[in-house]
Amino acid sequence: MKRMSMFFAVSALVFAACEEPGSVSIPVTVTFSGNGHTGGMVVPSALLGPAGLPMPMPVQGSLVKTACTFRGWNTQANGSGTDYAAGASYAFAADTTLYAKWKIDWTGIDGTASTFGTSGIYGIAWGGGKFVAVGADGKMARSDDGVYWTGIDGTVSTFGTSGISGIAYVGGKFVAGGQSGKMAWSGNGETWTGIDGTVSSFGTSGIINDIAYGGGKFVAVGIGGLMAWSSNGEAWTGINGTASTFDTSGISGIAWGGGKFVAVGADGKMARSDDGVYWTGIDETASTFGYSTPINGIAYGGGKFVAVGNEGKMAWSGNGGVTWTGIDGTASTFGTSMGTSIISGIAYGGGKFVAGGSNGKMAYSADGETWTGIDGTASTFGTPSLISGIAYGGGKFVAVGFDGKIAYHEYP
Numbered sequence: 195m196k197r198m199s200m201f202f203a204v205s206a207l208v209f210a211a212c213e214e215p216g217s218v219s220i221p222v223t224v225t226f227s228g229n230g231h232t233g234g235m236v237v238p239s240a241l242l243g244p245a246g247l248p249m250p251m252p253v254q255g256s257l258v259k260t261a262c263t264f265r266g267w268n269t270q271a272n273g274s275g276t277d278y279a280a281g282a283s284y285a286f287a288a289d290t291t292l293y294a295k296w297k298i299d300w301t302g303i304d305g306t307a308s309t310f311g312t313s314g315i316y317g318i319a320w321g322g323g324k325f326v327a328v329g330a331d332g333k334m335a336r337s338d339d340g341v342y343w344t345g346i347d348g349t350v351s352t353f354g355t356s357g358i359s360g361i362a363y364v365g366g367k368f369v370a371g372g373q374s375g376k377m378a379w380s381g382n383g384e385t386w387t388g389i390d391g392t393v394s395s396f397g398t399s400g401i402i403n404d405i406a407y408g409g410g411k412f413v414a415v416g417i418g419g420l421m422a423w424s425s426n427g428e429a430w431t432g433i434n435g436t437a438s439t440f441d442t443s444g445i446s447g448i449a450w451g452g453g454k455f456v457a458v459g460a461d462g463k464m465a466r467s468d469d470g471v472y473w474t475g476i477d478e479t480a481s482t483f484g485y486s487t488p489i490n491g492i493a494y495g496g497g498k499f500v501a502v503g504n505e506g507k508m509a510w511s512g513n514g515g516v517t518w519t520g521i522d523g524t525a526s527t528f529g530t531s532m533g534t535s536i537i538s539g540i541a542y543g544g545g546k547f548v549a550g551g552s553n554g555k556m557a558y559s560a561d562g563e564t565w566t567g568i569d570g571t572a573s574t575f576g577t578p579s580l581i582s583g584i585a586y587g588g589g590k591f592v593a594v595g596f597d598g599k600i601a602y603h604e605y606p
Contacts, residue, residue: 219244222286226252229271229293233258236294248283251292261604262296269293272559272566298558298603301341302574305598309335309345314357315594317370317404320587321363326383327583327594328358328370336383340592340602352378352388360414364407369427371402371414379427387428395422395432404491408450413470415445415457423470431471439465439475444488447501451494456515458489458501466515482509482520491549495542500562502537502549506530510562519563527557527567536580539593543586544605550581550593574601 222245226236234256241249254264269275271293278284278292305311308327315329325337332348332355348354351370358372371377375391375398391398394414402416412424419435419442435441438457445459455467462478462485478485481501489503499511506523523530528537528551537551550556554570554577570577573593581595591603 221245223289224249224286225289225291226267227271227291227293228257228259229296230259231257231294232260243286245287246285248285250283251278251280253280257294259294259296261299263299265295265297267292268295272564274564274566297572298568298605300556300568300572300574300593300601300603303341303343303600303602307343308594308598308600309333309343310598312597314596315582315598315600316357316359316372317361317583318585318592318594319361319363319368320585320592321368322366322383323588324383325585325587325592326361326363326368326370326380327592327600328361328372329594329598330357331355332358334358334370334386337592339588340590340600343600346384346386350386352376352386360402360404362405362407362412364412367427369405369407369412369414369424371396371405371416373401374398375400375402375416377402377414377427377430389428389430393430395430396420403445404447406448406450406455408455409453409469411470413448413450413455413457415448415459417444418442419445419459421445421457421470421473433471433473437473439463439473446489447491449492449494449499451499452497452514454514456492456494456499456501456511458492458503460488461485462487462489462503464489464501464515464518476515476518480518482518483507490536490538491540493540493542493547495547496545496561498562500540500542500547500549500559502526502540502551504536505532506535506537508537508549508562508565521563521565525565527565528552528555534578539581539583541584541586541591543591544589546605548584548586548591548593548603550575550584550595552580553577554579554581554595556581556593575599 267278313330318327332353334346335343356373361370375396377389378386419440421433422430443460448457462483464476465473506528508521509518529535540549554575556568557565
């Protein structure tokens with residue numbers, strides 16, 4: 195690829211003419227990076243001019259990145275630095291590299307197309323070449339591509355009018371759980387076999403919030419510190435709040451990675467386990483969330499667990515959940531408000547974490563540490579909608595939330 199440079203000789207002469215006799219103008223170079231672009235080129239690729247004199251920023255031209263919109267230039271590759279508008283002129287005091295700023299494009303699906311109507315969608319999983327989403331009123335929907343959906347009512351899902359909160363897939367089987375301790379499993383995401391609260395071990399007043407699979411076991415988590423494990427998703431063995439280490443605190447999420455389960459929940463609590471049966475507790479100090487902050491979800495990818503919660507807080511661990519490094523609401527881009535900076539869901543796929551939460555906000559990260567925000571307009575969920583779950587599969591991230599809304603992003 196041929197690189198082109200533009201030299202501002204006239205500007206330099208004008209600058210020099212205005213200087214005091216004997217002074218020397220210092221040349222600076224501004225270099226431009228396409229920052230992962232998938233087509234076209236930056237023209238020019240660099241600018242050279244005197245320090246302190248404005249230079250015009252390149253426009254987008256032929257530069258493109260799949261499923262993204264060009265938003266100008268930034269001093270950081272993740273877009274968290276200083277913005278420089280394309281076509282505008284700026285002065286620089288020193289050599290600088292600017293990166294193309296890309297906004298990830300999401301395509302929204304309303305409640306009619308999702309088949310949920312105005313009912314909330316609480317969870318989603320990918321497996322066997324399809325997505326299955328679950329939500330309020332016993333509703334489910336399935337899709338081969340995350341775009342076109344076929345609804346499943348409460349009779350077919352076996353949940354009746356009970357809400358469905360969590361779903362997981364592995365080994366040719368989806369397993370879902372929700373209110374009244376109910377579960378159901380399916381080999382194709384279309385026909386379901388129900389499991390009542392007695393068999394699930396959560397009881398008829400229990401609520402199952404999330405399910406994960408790893409090390410040969412499904413593990414389900416819910417309110418009152420309860421857990422249950424199963425080798426086949428059909429017969430379950432209960433774990434009480436003492437054994438789970440959560441006592442009576444609710445457990446909101448669970449993930450498997452690097453040979454371990456990590457569960458998260460209320461009061462800033464976590465727990466880790468090699469086998470899903472015996473658990474070691476992690477208190478609110480070690481988790482970095484503090485006692486007053488619920489932890490709502492967790493995902494594993496790229497050798498890290500990343501947990502998300504209220505007040506825009508996140509934390510990551512690279513050693514199986516033993517030690518954690520906190521990320522505040524400013525760094526996560528969700529803000530620090532107790533009521534409006536909730537992060538509800540997180541997923542990993544294609545080398546990237548994507549998190550979502552209140553006011554339709556999202557953020558993405560390649561390493562779980564440095565995050566780039568997406569507002570409610572760009573996510574298509576708007577405000578005050580809540581994004582409650584995210585899954586990756588078939589080259590797409592698919593997010594689900596309140597009011598039957600779904601959005602998808604093709605990646606890469």
